[in-house]
Amino acid sequence: MLVLAGVYLAVARLGLSLATVGGNVSPVWPPTGVALAALVLRGPVLWPGVFLGACLATLSTGVPPTVVLGVATGNTLAMVLGALLTRRLRMDADLSRIRDVVILCVGAGAVCTGVSSLIGPLCLFWGGVLPWAQMSHAVWVWWVGDMMGVLVVAPPLLLLSRPAWPARLGEALALSGLTTVLGVGIFLFRNSQPGLAHAASFLLFPISALAALRFGPRGAGLATLAISSVAIVGTVRGQGPFSSGNVAQDLLVLQLFIVINAVTGQLLAAASEERRRAVERLQLLATTVRGVHEGVFIAEVVGQGRLRTVFANEALSMLLGRPPEEMVDQDPCLLYGDQDPRLSQRVHSALVAGESLCVEVTVPRRDGRIVSTEVLLSPVRATGGDVSHFVATHRDITATKELQARLVAAERVAAVGTLAAGVGHEINNPLAYLVLNLESASRALAENGMMAMRDVQTSVRGALEGAERIRLIVRDLQVFSRQGDQERSLVDLNALVPPAVRIISHALRHRARLVEEFGPVPKVLGSEARLGQVLLNLLVNAMQAVPEGNPSLHEVRVRTSTDVTGRARVDVVDTGVGIAPQVMSRIFEPFFTTKSSGEGTGLGLAICQQIVRTHGGDLEVRSEEGKGSVFTMYLPAAPVQVEVPPRPVSRSKVPMPSTGRRGRVLVVDDEPRLAQSMRLLLEPYHDVVTATRGQDALALVAAGNRFDVILCDLQMPEIDGAALFRRLGVMAPELIERVVFISGGAYTAETRSFIETVQNLVLEKPVRPEVLMASVDAALAALDSREEDEREPVVARAGGARH
Known part of the structure; x- marks a missing residue:
């Protein structure tokens, strides 16, 4: 504070030496800049130093003590307000932004100095030092002097508080020398031609601009200080373009020149600095983005x-x-x-x-x-x-999607594996009476009598029923175990519930009653396998929530309906142990589980939520500990409720054709017993050739054999059905339309893609005998129709020749 007071007093004596109004008001007042810089850099707490320096400076003019206190209070208050304003508006002391220059010039300069320029002259008037007639002029001169201090003295002090050598020292010294020589030449020599001196003074603007552009705010501030010092000295001595013989008036005009030069230089320097920083940020951003x-x-x-x-x-x-x-x-x-x-x-x-x-x-x-x-x-x-x-x-996210697909597949297998014992039991029952009925038929045939034939028919019908039950169980398992089935189609949730119920029913019967409650529900657009997995997982989750031993006391209910917004809704309700409140918020987290080791992975509900969300739906849960839980799946209704098949391909029962022509049939299946069974079924009506490898079938075609129908298995080692189809297209293109595929399940992406794109009929194993025979007859009928269409133009041309 004492150092600040001493510096303030020294520069105030210099300013008072240039006073133009009553020996007390000067248009050149550098103490304002000194005080503002000190309070901005070190904080307003240094205000006593400003007050002491202002008191000593004003006291040296011989005014009464009351006037001294008033003037010192005005000067101190103006600078404290300026420092507080710059801090409030977060002005940086390096003046590297345009907003910082505006805050300094307008806020701390034009506005805050108005406080001291009003208080000071009023105190001089009340103390009898200043007549009222000079009041307005004194206010103007006081304000101009303070502005000069803020704009010329404060910036260099603020910037030099962090000393740093310029990167281009030689250029800086050369520019400083040019500024000094030009300033001395313009302001410190008498010129017989005032017009030429005024024109020369404009050369100082490009010098300030060059200093601002090359060296930033520091260069602009120092250049302005140097030019201002030389200009003030020259004008006071009556030299330079602003000298007219009236020093008071000349100094006021000079301050306008200095203010314009200072503001222009600082704004230009701030703009250049902002541009430089923007370019640096842009280069950094570009480098970061590239990397x-x-x-x-x-x-x-x-x-x-x-x-x-x-x-x-x-x-x-x-x-x-x-x-x-x-x-x-x-x-x-x-x-x-x-x-x-x-x-x-x-x-x-x-x-x-x-x-x-x-x-x-x-x-x-x-x-x-x-x-x-x-x-x-x-x-x-x-x-x-x-x-x-x-x-x-x-x-x-290719690897992430593949990992997610594997996790979904693993959880699907885990859900089916949980029910493996029950599914095995469900298969064993029909398998048992399938075997017993076939054994009974075999013994009856050995007796070789009419009574034996009736027994054989009864046993065979029982065997067929057992085989049909096994076929339905296998089909249900296929729905829930398809790998990578992402194809979207119209899904009827009422039709999706029964397969899931049949799979879980045996495992659940020892824990609770299973109730199905079907309501009107719109079809949804989605993956049947994925939505079936969600339903199966929710049923497994409900089963595991119900304790064993009291099936009459517990219930698991599956309910379908439509909510008020038109969405499809499926509720899985159980009367199990419920979910604790502290656990409820985490049940959808991956790998979080409350089950003991070996009973769960913690992925089931997380994957269910993921699948439902990818279908545009929501999965919600309500639970009360000790009373059970309700898991609700909402799915948006499909925009179109009637599905139009992409192509006329049937995978179900084919209607019996009217033709009964005997054809030549090639059966290709890597399972010899299945191939033999199809041969025995078809041989009474057609000529049948079998092959158990794709190579053998191609060899038959290469040897010149032609077939009316080719029954081909899709999944075979070495050359599968798709590869055989493509090779036939090269060897015998006319045969590819005669191929009927038999699929036991599309286990690879290539096979699934082939099935979706090929136009030929695809039958699913196990194929019912009447379906197989009808498919062969339908293929023969289509072949005859094509051949008839091809013969008609020939007959027409022949008839035209006879006429």
């Missing part, structure tokens, strides 16, 4: 819902297998190829509305491989108004 592992592109909005890529980083280039220059200037939507129309609509809506969007898309690489990515699309409003750009980040 991140996630793919990033930046697209410019060029129209309503239209984009143009302006930047793509290396990670995106590696993700898509395309060079960055190939993606720039292109519509980024072309990178995604054909997508689900609903997804395309969501993206378009986000672009039009200027909203963020996070979606999962599959992107085709140039090499043909499909990559799953999570895309976060974010709008950029560069000017604070309309959206000018979009930034999209791509995260490769």
